[in-house]
Amino acid sequence: MLRRTFCFLLASAALSAGAHAQDLKTLNFGIISTESSSNLKSAWQPLVDDLSKALGVEVKPFFASDYAGIIEGMRFNKVQVAWYGNKSAMEAVDRAQGEVFASVIDKDGNPGYWSVLLVNKSSPINSVEDVIKQGKTLSYGAGDPNSTSGTLVPGYYLWAANKVDPKTLFKNVRVSNHETNLLSVINGQVDVAVNNTEALERYRISTGKNPQDQVKVIWKSPLIPADPMVYRTDLPADVKTKLRDFFVNYGKGANAEHELAVLKGLTYKGFRASDNGQLVPIRQLEYAKEKARVEADTAMNAGEKSKRIADLDQKLAALEKQAPTAKQ
Secondary structure, eight states: OHHHHHHHHHHHHHHHHHHHHHOOSEEEEEEOOSSOHHHHHHHHHHHHHHHHHHHTSEEEEEEOSSHHHHHHHHHTTSOSEEEOOHHHHHHHHHHSOEEEEEEEEETTOOSEEOEEEEEETTOSOOSHHHHHHHGGGOEEEEOOTTOIIIIIHIIIIIIITTTOOHHHHSSEEEEOOHHHHHHHHHTTSSSEEEEEHHHHHHHHHHHSOOGGGTEEEEEEOSOEEOOEEEEETTSOHHHHHHHHHHHHHTTTSTTHHHHHHHHHHHTEEEEEEOOGGGGHHHHHHHHHHHHHHHHHOTTSOHHHHHHHHHHHHHHHHHHHTOOOOOOO
16 A cells, blocks of 8 residues: 555656646645544645635645655655644654644643543553553554654653553554544454544544543653644745745634634644744654663664664754744
8 A cells, every 4th residue: 555655656746746846736735644534624624725715726635544645745745735743744854855834732722732541431441550461461552653642652651661562562453543543442442542632632522522431541641742734845935934824823814713613623723833843852752762772672782782872862962952942
């Protein structure tokens, strides 16, 4: 599936990249696969339509079966603007000519969200300790490999902190999106699954049901920086300005009533200006996780281990000097 998607993106990019560079008759808006594409389309389409009007350019939603598909889409200029999580945004910045220009504000005004570990409400499991003790008898719903809240954050703060690897801890592991993981816990298809607070809120809005009546949160992460909006660095300067202005001012202008209703469907209060600086904590987390892995590697040559740890320490020290610059 991924190989076919990659080949399609590569071939079509070769045909269309020149056209996009000369005149922007269309923009593709990438939407990461946190849930089914039909649900995502219904939530995002009104905003996409408003963006089309504001830019005077047709904007089309772009979906893929996983996060990597959106990153590759931006890499080959089949996606010019995208909503990402922080880890996938970092990949887009590093590999796909991406640049963070805004981030979301949740409905309560929080500057971020939280990763959570869920079990069914009726489950006898009540803690991470219970999960670790019973792991060999349990099934686990994991997140997309490029998901911040589904893989990166729990990988470090939950699994590495408890010195366990979910791949070997559980009886079986199934990788899926947030929506599927939540429904799988509710319906008893997996015993435990990772998720996030934004997905729980979207479930409450879309179904009218309180997820807390059906699942238990047995672990909650530190705050994760709010989801970033990313555009390609080679977009014309005036288009970048229009994109930034559209998102930062969405829900505040003459059409505020309509726009606030659209934002409510997305579980957002609005957007704030941001830049690549908001990814610094995520980079720190990646390096810290890698350092912990290297330190625990008993098979690695002592000299190589020392060199690798020194290199990671140097990278961490350099990042420490860079403060996140998300703007209010």
